[in-house]
Amino acid sequence: MRNRILEIVVFLMDFMREHSERQPAPDDISLELKDMGYSDNEINTAYSWFLEQFNSSIEEYYRDFPETVNSIRILTEEERLQLSSESYGFLLKLLNNRIVNSEQFEAILERILLLTGETIDVDRMKIIVSSVLFKEIEQGDVGLFFETTSEQSNFFH
Numbered sequence: 001m002r003n004r005i006l007e008i009v010v011f012l013m014d015f016m017r018e019h020s021e022r023q024p025a026p027d028d029i030s031l032e033l034k035d036m037g038y039s040d041n042e043i044n045t046a047y048s049w050f051l052e053q054f055n056s057s058i059e060e061y062y063r064d065f066p067e068t069v070n071s072i073r074i075l076t077e078e079e080r081l082q083l084s085s086e087s088y089g090f091l092l093k094l095l096n097n098r099i100v101n102s103e104q105f106e107a108i109l110e111r112i113l114l115l116t117g118e119t120i121d122v123d124r125m126k127i128i129v130s131s132v133l134f135k136e137i138e139q140g141d142v143g144l145f146f147e148t149t150s151e152q153s154n155f156f157h
Contacts, residue, residue, distance in 0.1 A: 002130040003123075006099075008038055008046035013097040049134070073105065082112050087125035094129060107132050 015029060026047065033043050075083070083091075091108060094100045100108065111128050112120055120128070 002134050003126045004038060004042050005046045005049065006126055006130045006133065008033060008042060009050055009099055010094065010097070011036075012046065012050060013099060017097075073102075075109075078113065079109055082115070082117065082120055083125075084119050084121050087120050087122050090122050090125055091129070100129065100133065104132050 011033065012029065015032075030040075030043050034040070075088070091100075091105070095102075095105050108125075108128055111132065
């Protein structure tokens with residue numbers, strides 16, 4: 001479920017950017033998310049997390065939304081070898097949309113380095129990001145990153 005919540009949060013960020021001139025009502029967005037197959041519980045959890053994270057309404061959050069992050073983080077060679085270009089692109093999107101901050105970005109990269117030498121794809125990246133954002137997995141539980149789950153989605157590929 002946590003991956004689907006992350007997908008909703010990313011969707012909210014993209015939706016709000018695309019509709020910055022006219023902020024739609026949360027009910028309109030919820031209907032669109034329901035049409036995409038998300039449950040009320042998933043939508044409510046994503047909204048709650050989002051509002052708790054930013055201690056404000058969505059409208060206030062987007063009032064002075066910057067276009068991009070002002071700093072550049074260069075990956076080490078080891079990090080580049082462990083990330084697919086799609087998973088790194090997804091991570092950068094989260095950083096640029098302020099879903100993850102610089103500290104969380106680094107924590108995600110640290111967790112990736114703890115894993116085996118396998119390349120991290122987008123689905124695995126979602127699990128790692130969700131664990132950092134929602135603090136559901138302790139650092140010692142790296143084996144969970146490779147479990148197959150039925151909640152994986154093709155929404156963000």
